[in-house]
Each structure stands twice: as C-alpha cells, then as structure tokens.
Amino acid sequence: MTHTETPTNTAAPTLVLGSSGKIGSRVARALDARGVPVRLGGRRGEPPFDWQDRATWPAALDGVRSVFLLYAPDLGTTDSVADIAAFTERAAAAGVERIVQLSARLPDEGRTATEGLMADAEAAVRKAGPDWTILRAGWFFQNFDEGFLSAYVRAGTLALPTAEGREFFVDAGDIAEVAAVALTEGGHAGRTYELTGARGLTFGEAVAEIASAADRRMDYLPLAEEEFGAALTAEGFPAETVALVGDLLRRIRLGGLDHGTDDVRTVLGRAPRDFADFAKDASANGSWRA
Numbered sequence: 001m002t003h004t005e006t007p008t009n010t011a012a013p014t015l016v017l018g019s020s021g022k023i024g025s026r027v028a029r030a031l032d033a034r035g036v037p038v039r040l041g042g043r044r045g046e047p048p049f050d051w052q053d054r055a056t057w058p059a060a061l062d063g064v065r066s067v068f069l070l071y072a073p074d075l076g077t078t079d080s081v082a083d084i085a086a087f088t089e090r091a092a093a094a095g096v097e098r099i100v101q102l103s104a105r106l107p108d109e110g111r112t113a114t115e116g117l118m119a120d121a122e123a124a125v126r127k128a129g130p131d132w133t134i135l136r137a138g139w140f141f142q143n144f145d146e147g148f149l150s151a152y153v154r155a156g157t158l159a160l161p162t163a164e165g166r167e168f169f170v171d172a173g174d175i176a177e178v179a180a181v182a183l184t185e186g187g188h189a190g191r192t193y194e195l196t197g198a199r200g201l202t203f204g205e206a207v208a209e210i211a212s213a214a215d216r217r218m219d220y221l222p223l224a225e226e227e228f229g230a231a232l233t234a235e236g237f238p239a240e241t242v243a244l245v246g247d248l249l250r251r252i253r254l255g256g257l258d259h260g261t262d263d264v265r266t267v268l269g270r271a272p273r274d275f276a277d278f279a280k281d282a283s284a285n286g287s288w289r290a
C-alpha cells in the first residue's frame, strides 16, 4: 500500500500503553526506530499510568498527540468498556489526534460475552473523536514463550479445550510494526485491520512445531472445557479469568475465525512471520529449555 497522506505530528510524544508487555514493548521499539518520541505507559512509567487509577491519566496524556491503546489485563474484562470510554474522552479533550487500539478478532455474529465486551470497547474508541485505527489481532505467537502458556509448554504438556480448532497465530512483532505504521503514516484512519499469520494451526500442531524446534518431547492434551475450567480454578485463577479464557478457547474450538487475512501484508508490504521461524528463534534463545 502507498501512503500519501500527511503524517501526524511526530514531534510530540506517542503514549504507548502496556509498554513493558509483549506488544507494547515492541511498539515502543518500532516507534523509537522511526525516531518518534515515546512516552512509556504503565504502572512503573514516568509518569505512571494505571487503568485502575484515573488520577494518573491526565499527566500521562499531557502533550501527547497519538496513543497506542492497549487495555490491561485484557480487553474482554468487565471494566474495559467504561475505562476506555472515559480514557478516550479525556484523550480527545487533551488534544490527542490519533488512537491505534489493540483489539482481538471478533466474529460478526454469535459473539461470546467476552467478544461482546471487546466490540463495545472498540465502539468507544470509534466514537471518541480522534482518528482511530483498530488492530484486531489473532492469538500471539508469544503466548507460547512470553505469555500465559509458556510455563505449561516449558513443562512439556499443554492441556487445552481447543480440540482440532485452528487459530491463525500472529507474531507480536508484526502487530507492533503495523501499529507503528498506523501511528506515524497516513491512510489508516477509520480502518479496522484483522492481523493474522499466514497459517492456521491447531494447538496440537503448534506444540509439535515447538517440540521439533526445541528438539524435545512436548505433548498437547485435549481437555473438556469443564475440566480445563476446574484446573484453572484449582491453580487459583479468579472466576472472571476462567470464564474469559474459556470464551476465547471456545471460539477456537468452534471455529468462526479459522481463516487468515492479508492485512499484515497490506500494511507492511511483506508476508507475516511464520510460526516455524518464531519457534526456531525462540528455541535458539532458550525459551523452552526444560
């Protein structure tokens, strides 16, 4: 895609929320590489930003022209819609011109409760006033080595209720590159991108690719949803998290989003990173050493 519109004011800092996490850290690096000043948004930032403490928001937004909006702990949690509506209203009042929001892929119909919350959170961004771009991302590759699945994978058994459902996992670096483009170039306002990798994989196939790259035995164990929920509860996860993760994994099991898109290529002009390359590089870095 050719970008011909005038870039936004890149002299003012871009507030990157979730800047110490999987996506935000890569967005901050991608912007830095473009020479764009970044304000790191997070509870340990200077100034700090806390979704749960609105008194921290004005200082974090002061002088900012663009925001990478990542909701933590998850866009599908109950407070996300009200928090994002209030935040984007304040962002608009503070002079923010552009918001790029990280969201997740959503089916058009038959949405789960979690997907309904995500859709409402997107709607709050669309109506806030600043230019918006929504990035609906598939499951991140990095869930397997940096995120909540990593401990199970490292231990050698990933037990999930996804059966033979396929997910088009996507690289966090590709998401971040798309975010950096949407934050700094023209032509992306009012767009909703669906960011996927090029290949759909079952969790069993993903674990097999990781095992092969790591050169060790790893197993995928199919569970019933109730068994999985009981296991998470026994590990001490709160009921809201159990319901949220159950919803997300049910979507994969039941299909509905088991197709890829060209949006990474459309924005970046190249193919998305392949899962096998991710597995090889993460293995070489020792991510899954037992």
Ligand SMILES: NC(=O)c1ccc[n+]([C@@H]2O[C@H](COP(=O)([O-])OP(=O)(O)OC[C@H]3O[C@@H](n4cnc5c(N)ncnc54)[C@H](OP(=O)(O)O)[C@@H]3O)[C@@H](O)[C@H]2O)c1
Pocket: 017, 018, 019, 020, 021, 022, 023, 024, 041, 042, 043, 044, 049, 050, 051, 052, 070, 071, 072, 073, 074, 075, 076, 102, 103, 104, 105, 137, 138, 139, 140, 143, 147
């Ligand atoms: N995982 C997936 O496959 C997937 C797919 C699509 C969309 N998503 C969405 O991606 C988002 C998570 O992104 P991620 O995986 O990159 O995050 P992450 O690695 O889990 O990191 C969370 C980030 O949020 C910050 N944070 C946590 N609590 C906060 C609070 N109360 N106020 C302000 N910042 C807070 C953390 O920094 P501090 O602790 O320093 O504050 C950290 O930088 C969620 O909105 C989720 O819905 C995830």
